[in-house]
Amino acid sequence: MCKNMVFRNCHSTKRKNKKKQKLKKCKRNYYASKKHSIEHVIGFLGNPNVGKSSLFNELTGSHQHIGNWPGKTVEKKEGHFILADEYFSVVDLPGTYSLSGRSDEEIITEEFIVQERPDLVCVIADAMRLERTLYLALQAFELTDKVAIIVNMIDVAEKHNLEINRKKLENSLGVPVILVSALRDSSLIELKKFIYDALHTDKYHFHPAKIFYSDKIEGLIRKISEQIEDRKVLKEYPTRWIAIKLLEEDNWIKSELAKEFDLDILLKTLEEIKEKEKINPKVEIAKTKYSGLHTIVTQSVKGDIEFKETLSDKIDKIVLHPIFGYPILVLIYALFFFISFSISSPIIDGMSYLLNLFAEYIRSVMIQSSSPEIITSFVVDGVISGISAFLLFLPLIIVFYTLVAIMEDSGYLARSAYLMDRFMSKFGLQGTAFLSIVMGFGCNAAGILATRIIKNPKDRIRMIVSLSFIPCAATLGVIAFITGIFFAPWKASLIMLGLYAFSIFLTLISSSILRLFMEKEDPLPLILEMPEYRKPILKNIYYLTWSRAGVFVKKAGTFIFSASIFIWILSNLPYNVSPEFTILGYLGKVFSFVTYPLMGLSWEMIAPLVFGVAAKETIIVALGVIYASGDLKSVLLNLWTFPQVISFLLFQLTYAPCFPTIAAVKSETNSNKWALFSILWPLFLTTLITTIVYQILNLII
């Protein structure tokens, strides 16, 4: 099948741009570390689940920094370690299967390799899945020579009596290879030394195996290369690589080249050849790489068994069982929510008690030092309560993310996506969208970040703007409080469950409705790797949780805080009047002209929901302030009618996303239009549904 393909080690030309590199290095030094005179940049590249992050965490420990790649929503993880007084900066690139699918992740990786010119690109491979995970290395070879291969999970391979001949692998791939296990301390020391030696000694060579494709493909590559040899665009990229990308119909390369060349004729001839010869270059190219790898891997690995039912397969027989799989799923997620709330609520209660004490202490100090009353109120009820609202949110977020990280690291998250796929596809979504819904129950903004795993851009946008129909942890607090006042415990729990089911239904319906208005694109069906089950590594969980919680704190922290100040202004000015005559009171009254006849929501019921847009947990506090007379529970019990209670519960469930969620929509879609839509759409749909329910209830009762 692959007669035309030859693997050969090619002696590379000396690195050009040496000078440029030096200059760049000096600049880097200046910013990064003044103490270490030499700095190296190393990129970590690899398939999902090969242990990239585990190795990265081990190498860099707490010296990590998480940010975003400029202009993209993809996380950028950087860290460093120091060896022999030299500074090694490590970049954990996003996990991808290839460098040709043209997702943001892949563009970032290619740009990083070519433009930032890392001193070394480490491709992490999995000892148990060498063929698959080395595919990326062959693609990297076409971009740069400075590649080293780290074969991870060697402990697992040993358990399976798999013998990997490092030397043979090194010879046939033409670049340095090391065998490690992220679980072993000794591996870590070896790895550091390996990286050091690769950069400093001539112990290792960098002559990456060059892949030759079939004559037809090579002919096309030559043809394209001749045309684009002297180009002004994409100069840093190797010509051969660009030619291959063009054959693979890479849109980005096409549009870049089109800036300088008239590609029409070329593309047309390409189309004709493809038609005539019945070849799909992209597939041919992948095939050639894989068959080359197959040869290499069979030559260097001993003890490989053709097929064996693994422990994971056996577990999956139960976990993915067409009948038992679903009760297990429900059980696991029920446990998941139960644990997140039951661990975090005592912490939140304790913190809330302490923060109250603190606030009252400040109040008394300020009163004693006779500061003006309005200043005292601003500091205590505005600033301090803003900080408290934010701090009180943290325990749940941290516990929640910890549990998600455990599910992710263990491999169950992929299984739940698998199980939910059939159900989700009825609403035009993939199983992977289920994960963002789960995250959304903790915090909508977090759920929006989790939509990154949805591959289709349009599916992703639909999910992003539909996610605010999911009640977050804060909304749950409001539901629990209100139902607790009006209903017996068992009825309250039933209503709560009903509201949850209803909101999931709304989310899916919203997504389906939006699909009608979006132009359809080539739908990407579910293709999802099922990783093996693994015992989660504590360190990974820890770093995963902190990096996510950190992003949340940065994104939402300032937002919640400034929103609290804003709300204080609305509800306290003019100062020293009853709530009815504050700005908020007037706003509420304006709204109630519409909401009262439609849904029975009076201004006292609407005004707190304005607070809710800042952060949902303030709704109850605001109710307390507005119905200032006596015990809130008994006051509400007397004033609200049954249809009003239901109407309030329904309306507050989904009426609008909170500020942090709106901020997340904006940053994830890069569009003000979608951010605005994410406010108006739930408001419209919720008003419609609540009105219908309220009017019917009024007729019956």
Added chain:
Amino acid sequence: MTKALIDVKAGEKVDIFLINAGFKAHNFLADLGIHEGEKVRVVKNDYGPIIVEVKKTRVAIGRGLAKKILVR
């Protein structure tokens, strides 16, 4: 004898003969090593996406797509 991947029973090993999928799906499958001429083993095929073993990994493929993959 050719048939669709969806009609293959769990445990059977088949040769991929033709993939009739859209451009993106076709490319993604190729990157995972699932392309014409490759052998895959069906690990699970009852309800929900079908799971195949290819190159020591397990990949779940939506049932709709599995109908468009011809094997023998």
